[in-house]
Amino acid sequence: MDGKVYKSTGSWYVVKTPDGVAWNARLKGLFKLDGITSTNPLAVGDEVELEPESEEEQTAIISAIHARHNYINRQSPSHRMQHHIVAANIDQSLLVVTLKEPRTSQGFIDRWLVTCEAYHVPAILLFNKSDLYRHKEEQRFEEWKAMYEAVGYRLIRMSVHTGEGLDEVKSLLQGKISLLSGHSGVGKSSFLNALFPDWQLKTQSVSGWSGKGIHTTTFAEMFDLPGSGQVIDTPGMREFGLVDITKQELSGYFPEMRALAGQCQFNNCLHLGEPGCAVKKAVEEGSIAQHRYISYCTILDSITSPHS
Structure with missing residues (x-):
């Protein structure tokens, strides 16, 4: 049967089925999670397949994870x-x-x-x-x-x-x-x-x-x-660290910079001091907020290398 993960406590999960029944579930022992490098293989919101273990105690085994749409x-x-x-x-x-x-x-x-x-x-x-x-x-x-x-x-x-x-x-x-x-x-x-x-x-x-x-x-x-x-x-966060975003990709996640994609002189422009940079020009002209640009530079600086 299908269910949705409502809570994760590390090894046990609360999974609710479409009929509103909540099951205490755990991952199948030999379950292989290909390509998952996160600290938590399952997250709240994941849609999974359940195999009931004990109807009386409402326990079940998670036998499959459906593809995430985001x-x-x-x-x-x-x-x-x-x-x-x-x-x-x-x-x-x-x-x-x-x-x-x-x-x-x-x-x-x-x-x-x-x-x-x-x-x-x-x-x-x-x-x-x-x-x-x-x-x-x-x-x-x-x-x-x-x-x-x-x-x-x-x-x-x-x-x-x-x-x-x-x-x-x-x-x-x-x-x-x-x-x-x-x-x-x-x-x-x-x-x-x-x-x-x-x-x-x-x-x-x-x-x-x-x-x-x-x-x-x-x-x-x-x-x-x-x-x-x-x-x-979600738990209160003291900081929010980015992962899997490269220096080259970063400006694409600032909508005001993404709108100028392709207008810079160089394809690999990082919008720092390169000649013919459309983003720097927009900052100087005031169509991109200076505070957002400073924020972009700070985040860019925190990304360790162009490929990481």
């Missing part, structure tokens, strides 16, 4: 040379961003957007805690809103405390499989609780003076939404 991955926090699949088979990815308590950096946002572009997953930015905005945050929000909307990304300003933006996000989630990401402490669990009060997910406030949140979600987990659709809640 996934989001990141550099494994514990194994720098490996990647970790965050979730598979998703319709959209929502990043919860905060401008204070804690502050999300533009570098983190842009790395996440690059990954969404690389795996063809539509990305939406949710700017939470708008009730905390003062003049400085209002200014930064307006700047970032203009910058990201000009590139084609959707931004939603919201506050769990005042309810701002919640209805808009709620309608976005209906009928879709959505991945929810962000730093620890940005309010993902509070946001889900506000949208769906019956859940009451465990939340903790940002800890102490450091502004670093306590990890409240240990493993990614999928939840069924009232009505239709699912949302995948």
